[in-house]
Amino acid sequence: MSEVLSVSQLVEAVNNTLQSLAGLTVEGEVEQFKIIHNKWVIFSLKDEESSVGCFMPIWDFKAQVEDGMLVRVKGRPALRNKGFFSFVLSDVQPAGEGALKRAFELLKQKLATEGLFAPERKRLLPRHPQRIALVTSQEAAAYNDFLKVLAARFGGLDIYFLHTQVQGEDAPRQIIAALEYANTNLKDLDVLVLVRGGGSLEDLHAFNDESVVRAVAASRTPTVVGIGHERDVCLAELAADVRASTPSNAAELAVRSREEVASAIINMTEYMRGKVLMDLREKSQSVDRQVAVLKNLTAGFRQQTEAWVERLQEIFGVAVGDKQQALLQTTRLLASLSPANILRRGFSITKNEAGDIVKSALQLPAGAVITSQLARGEIESTVN
Amino acid sequence: MTEEKFVFAKAYEELEKIVSDFESHELDLEKDLPRFERGLELAAALKKRLKEIENKVTKIEQKYSDKE
Known part of the structure; x- marks a missing residue:
């Protein structure tokens, strides 16, 4: 007679056997998606013929999922002690372009509702950044594009480069760590730049990862994010203080060009020079005017004095003439009367x-x- | 103004401050001519700095890029 098991022992024995199937990856469509008590995620995963119940703790659940979405799940099959079979998941990811797009839209809506992309959250970049952190992959074209355009616009800058993977499973963790490192360890950092070249929605997934988007939004240093081509929109870009369309555009938005700055400097010096010269000219004209006024005044005085002198001469001139005549006659008379x-x-x-x-x-x-x-x-x- | 201590953003702000002061009041040449000279000095230093063509790239080597 074979050994008699308790029910629990049966469940344990089945689960021990199922252990060999742990780590399976399964693709299927989501049905009856539910979140229970904000603790558990449950849904059914199905294809044309079969359906399997899935279960996972919410803290492992990082994707945006809804009914009808094609997903790829990782997990282990298990017999629960209530006697039903369940696929216990450690990871759920949207599968295929359609699902990725849908997941993107769902996360976008969620974060937008939270206000993560709100214009009033955007900070201005310093106008003349000196210290710039660059987060990207050294192998990516984005790295060279950014540095090339940056150097074409402005020189003498201090760039701190933090190499991370920009796609693949570990990319989000590395990017978040790099952002944290830059914010914490680089003193007086003016701008934090996160760039990556173009790719499929799947390639760009790290920049639509919820934790990455939140890390960008939480950066203490103002951020410029430029991912992919002009038409690509990543959620990390929307969460950035400045959204660039491409890595090159990120460089254009991070610093003003030499020409622009030079012309602003020239405008300022010309303004000062103009104002000083105008002031000098005004003052000199004012002195000229005052000199002219004084000249007019003295000319007036002189004319008046001359008029007075003339008038005095007229008055005195006549009287003196008369007396002189009389004196002459008297002198002659006296002379004629002299005994000599x-x-x-x-x-x-x-x-x-x-x-x-x-x-x-x-x-x-x-x-x-x-x-x-x-x-x-x-x-x-x-x-x- | 020594090269080591020159901070572009600061010099630019000082120049802007002088210019906006010039805009906001009647000049007093006694007081403002030295500021005008200071402004020209700043502008010259800024323009000199604009001639720099290279940026210094420092690679930060950290464990965060390693796989766990």
Whole structure:
């Protein structure tokens, strides 16, 4: 007689046997997708003929899934102790372009509702960044494109390059670690740039990974993200402060061009020069004007003074002329009356011994001595 | 202004500050001529810096890029 098992032992025995099937990857369509108590994810995975119940803890569930979506799951088949069979999953990923697109749309809606892409969250980049962190793969064309365009625009910058995978399973973890490293360890970082060249939706998956998108949104350094070609939109781009269409465009948006900056500098110096020159010209004109005003003033004074002088000359000039005439006549008259002039005409003056002028012969006794004054000289005589 | 200490963004901001001051008031040549000279000096240093053609790329070697 064979060994008798308890029910639990049966379940254990079955699960031990099933253990050899752990790590299977299965592709199928999702049906009856549910999240229970925000703890468990359950759904059925089916194809045309079969259907299997799937189960996974929500913390392992990182994809956006809905009914009808084609997914690829990893897990192990197990017999639950209630007696039903379940495929216990460790990973769920959308499978194929259609499912990826749908998952992309679902995550986009979810993050948009959270406000992760809101314009008011966007920060301005510093106008003249000096220290730039570049996160991409060294092998990718994006690396060279970015650096080439950057150097064509501006020089003397400090670039810190953090190499990561940009596709494949481990890419999201590496990118998140690089963003964290740059934010934490690079001092005075001005801009954080995340770029990758073009590819299929599957190739670009790391940049639509929810954790990566959240890490970009949470970056303490302003971010520029440029993934793929112009037409590609990645959620990491939408979460960035500045969305670039391509890696080259990321370089264009990260720094201003030399020409632009040079012309701004020239405009500024020309403005200053112009203002200083205009000010000097105005001041010099003002001095000229004041000098002209002073000249006018002094000219006025001079004219007035000259007018006064003329007027004074008129007044005094006439009076002086009259007096001079009168003085001349008086002088002539006086001169004609002078005794010397009379003597010159032949008259003489006779004086007695006392020196008195003798005006009558009767005044003189005989023998008196008299003196006659002539025009020239004197004569002494004795009266007979 | 020594080459080592020159910070482009700072010099550019100082120049902008001088220019916006010039825009906002009547000049006092006594005070503003030295600032004008300072502005020209900054502009010359900035233009000199614009002539640099190469960027310095430092590769950060970290474990985060290794597979676990």
